[in-house]
Amino acid sequence: xxxxxxxxxxxxxxxxxxxxxxxxxxxxxxxxxxxxxxxxxxxxxxxxxxxxxxxxxxxxxxxxxxxxxxxxxxxxxxxxxxxxxxxxxxxxxxxxxxxxxxxxxxxxxxxxxxxxxxxxxxxxxxxxxxxxxxxxxxxxxxxxxxxxxxxxxxxxxxxxxxxxxxxxxxxxxxxxxxxxxxxxxxxxxxxxxxxxxxxxxxxxxxxxxxxxxxxxxxxxxxxxxxxxxxxxxxxxxxxxxxxxxxxxxxxxxxxxxxxxxxxxxxxxxxxxxxxxxxxxxxxxxxxxxxxxxxxxxxxxxxxxxxxxxxxxxxxxxxxxxxxxxxxxxxxxxxxxxxxxxxxxxxxxxxxxxxxxxxxxxxxxxxxxxxxxxxxxxxxxxxxxxxxxxxxxxxxxxxxxxxxxxxxxxxxxxxxxxxxxxxxxxxxxxxxxxxxxxxxxxxxxxxxxxxxxxxxxxxxxxxxxxx
Numbered sequence: 001x002x003x004x005x006x007x008x009x010x011x012x013x014x015x016x017x018x019x020x021x022x023x024x025x026x027x028x029x030x031x032x033x034x035x036x037x038x039x040x041x042x043x044x045x046x047x048x049x050x051x052x053x054x055x056x057x058x059x060x061x062x063x064x065x066x067x068x069x070x071x072x073x074x075x076x077x078x079x080x081x082x083x084x085x086x087x088x089x090x091x092x093x094x095x096x097x098x099x100x101x102x103x104x105x106x107x108x109x110x111x112x113x114x115x116x117x118x119x120x121x122x123x124x125x126x127x128x129x130x131x132x133x134x135x136x137x138x139x140x141x142x143x144x145x146x147x148x149x150x151x152x153x154x155x156x157x158x159x160x161x162x163x164x165x166x167x168x169x170x171x172x173x174x175x176x177x178x179x180x181x182x183x184x185x186x187x188x189x190x191x192x193x194x195x196x197x198x199x200x201x202x203x204x205x206x207x208x209x210x211x212x213x214x215x216x217x218x219x220x221x222x223x224x225x226x227x228x229x230x231x232x233x234x235x236x237x238x239x240x241x242x243x244x245x246x247x248x249x250x251x252x253x254x255x256x257x258x259x260x261x262x263x264x265x266x267x268x269x270x271x272x273x274x275x276x277x278x279x280x281x282x283x284x285x286x287x288x289x290x291x292x293x294x295x296x297x298x299x300x301x302x303x304x305x306x307x308x309x310x311x312x313x314x315x316x317x318x319x320x321x322x323x324x325x326x327x328x329x330x331x332x333x334x335x336x337x338x339x340x341x342x343x344x345x346x347x348x349x350x351x352x353x354x355x356x357x358x359x360x361x362x363x364x365x366x367x368x369x370x371x372x373x374x375x376x377x378x379x380x381x382x383x384x385x386x387x388x389x390x391x392x393x394x395x396x397x398x399x400x401x402x403x404x405x406x407x408x409x410x411x412x413x414x415x416x417x418x419x420x421x422x423x424x425x426x427x428x429x430x431x432x433x434x435x436x437x438x439x440x441x442x443x444x445x446x447x448x449x450x451x452x453x454x455x456x457x458x459x460x461x462x463x464x465x466x
Contacts, residue, residue, distance in 0.1 A: 003055040003070035006282070009077045010051025016081065017044040025218050032221070033209045035373070036088070036366040038202075038390050042397035046281040046341065047077060054282040061283035062334055069286030076289075076343045079352065080359045087363020091371075094364070098372030102416050104381040106423050108437035112430040113162045116381070116422050117175060120155035121182055123418060127151070128186045150388035150411030151418065152183040153199040157207040157384030164211045165436045180204075194236055199391040201232040206387035210377050211438050281398050284328060285341035292348050296331065300349050303358075306402040324348055325400035339398035362396065378440065385415045 017040045024030045024037065031037075051073065058064050106112055127144060159179040166172040180200070187196035205228045213221045292298055302321050309320040324345055325337040332338065342362075346354030369386065376382045389408035396404050423430065 001058065001065070001067050003058075003065070003067065003074065005074040006055035006070040007052050009074035010048050010055060010282075013077050013081060014044055014048030014052070017041075017048060025221075031209075031214055031370070031374070031377075033206055033214075034366075035369045035386065035390075035393055038393045039362060039366050039396060042394040043081075043342075045394075046279050046339070046397040047073075047343070049277070050279045051077070051282045053278050054280075054286075058283065058286075061280050062332055062338065063280075063283045063287040065283070065286040066290055069289040070282070072289040072347075073282060073285055073343060076347070076352075076355050080343055080346070080355050083356045083359025084363040087360040087365075088367045089363075090360065091364035091367025095368055095371040098368050098375075101369075101372055102382075102420065103376060103379065104385060104416060104419055105376070105379050106381050106419070107430055108165075108380055108435050109430055109433040110162070110166075110436055111426070111433055112423070113158050113380075113436070114175065115426055115430065116419055117155045117158050117162070117179060119418050119422050120151045120158075120415070121179060124151035124155065124186045125182065128189045150385070150413075150415035152186050152196070153203045153388035153390075153411070154384045154415040154419075155179055156183050156200050157203040157387045158380065160204045160207040161211050161380040161384065161438075162436070164208055165438050188239075194239065195391040195395055197239070198232070198236060199388065201228070201235075202390040203384070203387045204228060206390060207380065207384055210383045211380065214377070215440050279339070279398065281339050281341040284332075284338045285344040285347075287332065288328065288340055288344040288348050291331065296327075296348075298348060298350065300354075302349050303345050303402040303405075307406055310403075310406050323400045323403050325403070337400070339395075339400065341399050342397050342401050345399055345401045358401070366393075378437070380437070381419050385412055385419070388412065388415050 020040065021032070021037065024032045024034075054061060054065075055070055055074075058070070130144075156179055159176045163172045163176040183200045184197060187200055205225055208228075209221075209225070213224060299321070302324065305321040306323060309317065312320055314320060323337070324340045328334075328338045328340050328344075329336065340348070342358055343355055346352075346356070346358040348354070350357070373383070373386055389411040392404040392408045392411070396408075
């Protein structure tokens, strides 16, 4: 059964987000690459585009709506978006909370960047070597896995910054290449997911943008970032066609062989492109709208409880909250964990009120992070850490929202911990070399853009020259 209301609502959300991105590109009032925009990109893909596809042809998805579920999503989308924008306004009132985030304002020298990259990648490789995949994973393995995502992505971000600052240096190119290869292997090993590897590509564009591109006009930015975006899409589509071949128990050699095949023939998986671009989030959300509370009880604030309960072993708390995706998997008798969608999370907890407080929270959350990032945009270590969770930020819209939020925070904490360890154990070496920091360009265009962007003197760029 088609749903014109869902198609219309999804199309309007898609247009609204497109207008926001266009405004950011043209007027430069917000950074084009921001945590807010990655979150909205997830909404645009998993509800905007996917809602149009599901509303026009719901057959072939894990759940075929009876009709009312799609209609309720059509209502829920504008409610969520409105709540999100209100949350942004509320977040602007409490941006001082961002001061609790470590500034990571370290001396930007060659040793500080190289040592940090080495430390992060050594830990990332060590985690992959020690973790056991599939059903053999213990509680410790699962807990480490939540904190491991930030290491490789943060290293990739710093390698990108070093390359941009020393683009004619063969050592910088070598470090970038080795980091990319290692990061690609460790983020695809012991998993069939794509988010961690996708974050590696995001980290490259993210750090490059904050190093130099954010100060450029629209056309040069588009020309330089477009190849990165296209390459990322092609590689992800190609990898999607083979990622399940060996499951989570794929050996190191098997996974490397797959990545080599992708590199040799990046267009080999184009036949599976339709699967990549038809996510089932609206279908699962529709099931939740129709099944809760008639068939299953609502679980108020389950997402919040899940976040705080995540580190506690189930052996100590047998009844600790489950991820909603796991519950829905059992309810639909599916073979894999399903993405309930952020609207599904809200509805399963507190109906319309739940959708509102999810929108309010994440609107405030991304505003606090982006405001803090804006103030520290010239701190490459801080920028690299925030970029270490971008694919999970985008995936918040799909869900499991609680799990991805935990992984975002855990990635930031783990990356900060390694960087501060390097900073204070090698302080003499790090500070004793010339700075390789990239200062913002001083010209009329960049100053005008910054003046429109900044709120006060505290936000102006502070060039690190230590």
